[in-house]
Amino acid sequence: MNSTLAAWLQFLFLVAALAACYVPLGNYIAKTFTDKNHWRVERGIYKLTGVDPDADMRWAVYVRSILAFSLVAVLFLYLIQRTQHWLFWSVGMANVPTDTAWNTAASFVTNTNWQNYAGEATMGYLAQQAGLMVQQFMSAAVGLAVAIAMIRGFTRSRTDRLGNFWVDVTRGTIRLLLPLAVIGCILLMAGGAIENLANYHTITTLSGAHQTIPGGTVASQEAIKDLGNNGGGWFNTNAAHPFENPNPFTDILIIFMLLLIPFSTPRAFGKMVGDNRQGYALVAVMVIIWAAAVGGVSFFETHLGTAGVGPQLAHGTYEGVETRFGPPGCSLFAVSTTTTSTGSVNCFHDSLTPFGGGIVLLDIALGEIAPGGIGAGMYGILVLAMVTVFVAGLMVGRTPEYIGKKIRPAEMKYAALYFLTLPVLILTFTAIAIGTKWGQEAIFNPGSHGLTEVVYAYTSMANNNGSAFAGLGSAAPFYQITGGIDMLLGRFLPEIFALGLAGSLARQAPVPRSAGTLDTRTPLFVGMLVGVVLILVGLTYFPALALGPLAEGLH
Amino acid sequence: MWYLSDWFYVVLTIVVFAFMYLILKGIETFER
Numbered sequence: 001m002n003s004t005l006a007a008w009l010q011f012l013f014l015v016a017a018l019a020a021c022y023v024p025l026g027n028y029i030a031k032t033f034t035d036k037n038h039w040r041v042e043r044g045i046y047k048l049t050g051v052d053p054d055a056d057m058r059w060a061v062y063v064r065s066i067l068a069f070s071l072v073a074v075l076f077l078y079l080i081q082r083t084q085h086w087l088f089w090s091v092g093m094a095n096v097p098t099d100t101a102w103n104t105a106a107s108f109v110t111n112t113n114w115q116n117y118a119g120e121a122t123m124g125y126l127a128q129q130a131g132l133m134v135q136q137f138m139s140a141a142v143g144l145a146v147a148i149a150m151i152r153g154f155t156r157s158r159t160d161r162l163g164n165f166w167v168d169v170t171r172g173t174i175r176l177l178l179p180l181a182v183i184g185c186i187l188l189m190a191g192g193a194i195e196n197l198a199n200y201h202t203i204t205t206l207s208g209a210h211q212t213i214p215g216g217t218v219a220s221q222e223a224i225k226d227l228g229n230n231g232g233g234w235f236n237t238n239a240a241h242p243f244e245n246p247n248p249f250t251d252i253l254i255i256f257m258l259l260l261i262p263f264s265t266p267r268a269f270g271k272m273v274g275d276n277r278q279g280y281a282l283v284a285v286m287v288i289i290w291a292a293a294v295g296g297v298s299f300f301e302t303h304l305g306t307a308g309v310g311p312q313l314a315h316g317t318y319e320g321v322e323t324r325f326g327p328p329g330c331s332l333f334a335v336s337t338t339t340t341s342t343g344s345v346n347c348f349h350d351s352l353t354p355f356g357g358g359i360v361l362l363d364i365a366l367g368e369i370a371p372g373g374i375g376a377g378m379y380g381i382l383v384l385a386m387v388t389v390f391v392a393g394l395m396v397g398r399t400p401e402y403i404g405k406k407i408r409p410a411e412m413k414y415a416a417l418y419f420l421t422l423p424v425l426i427l428t429f430t431a432i433a434i435g436t437k438w439g440q441e442a443i444f445n446p447g448s449h450g451l452t453e454v455v456y457a458y459t460s461m462a463n464n465n466g467s468a469f470a471g472l473g474s475a476a477p478f479y480q481i482t483g484g485i486d487m488l489l490g491r492f493l494p495e496i497f498a499l500g501l502a503g504s505l506a507r508q509a510p511v512p513r514s515a516g517t518l519d520t521r522t523p524l525f526v527g528m529l530v531g532v533v534l535i536l537v538g539l540t541y542f543p544a545l546a547l548g549p550l551a552e553g554l555h
Numbered sequence: 556m557w558y559l560s561d562w563f564y565v566v567l568t569i570v571v572f573a574f575m576y577l578i579l580k581g582i583e584t585f586e587r
Contacts, residue, residue, distance in 0.1 A: 060579060060582075060583050063579055064579070067572055067575060067576060067579070070572075071569070071572045074568050075568060078565075078568070098558065098560040098561055098563075099560070099564075101564070102568070105568075106568075481567070484567075485567075485571055488571050488575075489571070489574075489575070492575050493575060493578065496575065496579055496582070500582055
């Protein structure tokens with residue numbers, strides 16, 4: 001089959017599958033978090049942990065719960081890695097070095113899954129299962145909980161209560177993530193991904209060399225890794241490894257899983273606020289940006305006139321691309337993994353053409369709102385929608401309201417803090433890296449490409465994506481420490497501001513619709529929101545993009 | 556055996572979370 005036709009069929013099949021799941025999964029997510037009854041297993045967990053499931057939290061208490069939960073999680077994950085050699089199921093792995101263990105702990109608790117190590121040569125089975133995989137469930141559930149609390153800011157009035165963090169995390173894990181992960185694991189195993197606790201096998205190859213064949217519970221980790229937009233991988237090469245992603249069926253399944261929950265969450269939003277058209281408007285924005293990015297990267301990776309002499313001679317941009325999937329499969333995966341907060345890869349992002357690489361960098365810089373990470377995409381686009389309503393109010397004299405709540409200076413201050421946090425982190429750390437010898441020593445590529453690698457690294461970590469432009473020595477202590485701080489602040493500071501905004505909205509009385517209310521369910525609003533997203537990000541990151549991928553591409 | 560660098564990273568973790576907690580307290584104070 002013609003590869004262009006195959007790419008189109010794959011794209012259309014993916015869109016159809018996601019569209020089919022939008023209503024049922026979105027309704028199920030809404031029901032999960034609005035159900036008045038607790039399941040028996042949930043009641044058991046609450047009893048065991050001393051949680052009162054019917055106690056509602058103020059926004060600040062909700063935030064404190066997140067911070068306390070995550071602090072303990074970072075320390076626990078660090079401890080497991082630092083002691084794994086003395087624990088069972090280490091499969092002979094040494095204790096993880098301190099800087100890598102800390103960076104990894106910060107990475108997995110923040111849903112980033114940035115990896116400075118080769119998983120199959122560093123982590124034993126216990127660290128993978130009880131450490132990393134547990135956090136893949138927990139960090140995803142935390143992100144979803146924040147989004148649900150944010151939605152409650154719209155649905156509740158004259159209260160300072162946003163729900164119960166422990167109940168939201170428990171329900172998100174037990175009712176949503178676990179069942180989907182079991183199904184995903186079985187499908188991946190059916191597709192050929194491995195799932196075992198076998199010791200590594202050393203075999204003699206036909207040429208007489210020795211090769212170590214790793215094992216592992218790969219399919220189960222792959223499922224939650226994608227469904228929870230965690231990223232990374234059991235293997236260093238992530239989804240380019242045949243044990244993790246054996247064939248085109250598992251490849252499209254992985255892409256489907258990493259887009260599934262983020263694209264369905266707007267439906268849950270629409271359902272919870274009692275107006276499904278609000279959900280359709282937000283998902284339309286997500287689809288437009290995601291589809292445009294897929295088209296852009298596919299164009300630059302398959303039209304060889306833009307790729308330079310080497311790819312033209314090879315009849316394809318095959319450097320760093322897994323030949324089983326080719327440039328179209330790489331493009332679809334790369335965009336889907338960077339528009340969500342996944343970060344797992346099936347090809348080498350550093351090998352993308354300058355413009356293709358620039359687009360995936362922009363995807364992450366957008367704040368991952370199209371469709372974004374699990375939960376994080378939802379609260380990110382809600383803040384942007386409020387900014388759009390405010391801007392529209394200034395431009396055409398409409399009352400700045402969104403879903404029956406006024407957007408006042410207090411809400412705009414939270415929105416401004418939310419959007420200033422990541423650029424400040426990313427650009428400050430990048431400036432320190434390129435301005436000091438500690439950072440410069442680990443930049444292995446000169447010129448604009450080297451700058452792109454540094455910008456990409458801090459953008460990916462702050463936005464909790466986790467994918468990387470290799471070529472940067474990010475295992476150097478400087479990048480391990482600054483990267484860990486970047487991930488922690490990039491994850492939790494925006495969540496603090498988002499929940500503060502939700503608390504502010506919840507305290508308001510509802511505002512009835514009037515002739516002056518801007519209708520946020522129309523194509524006009526969708527177009528305005530897309531424009532605000534691009535302008536806001538464009539103005540913030542354009543200088544860095546101009547000196548990095550744009551300069552390299554135009555050279 | 557616990558190395559000095561282990562304590563460094565434990566303290567660093569606590570400092571980063573304490574910083575975020577202070578931001579939260581600051582916002583709460585500002586709100587009131």
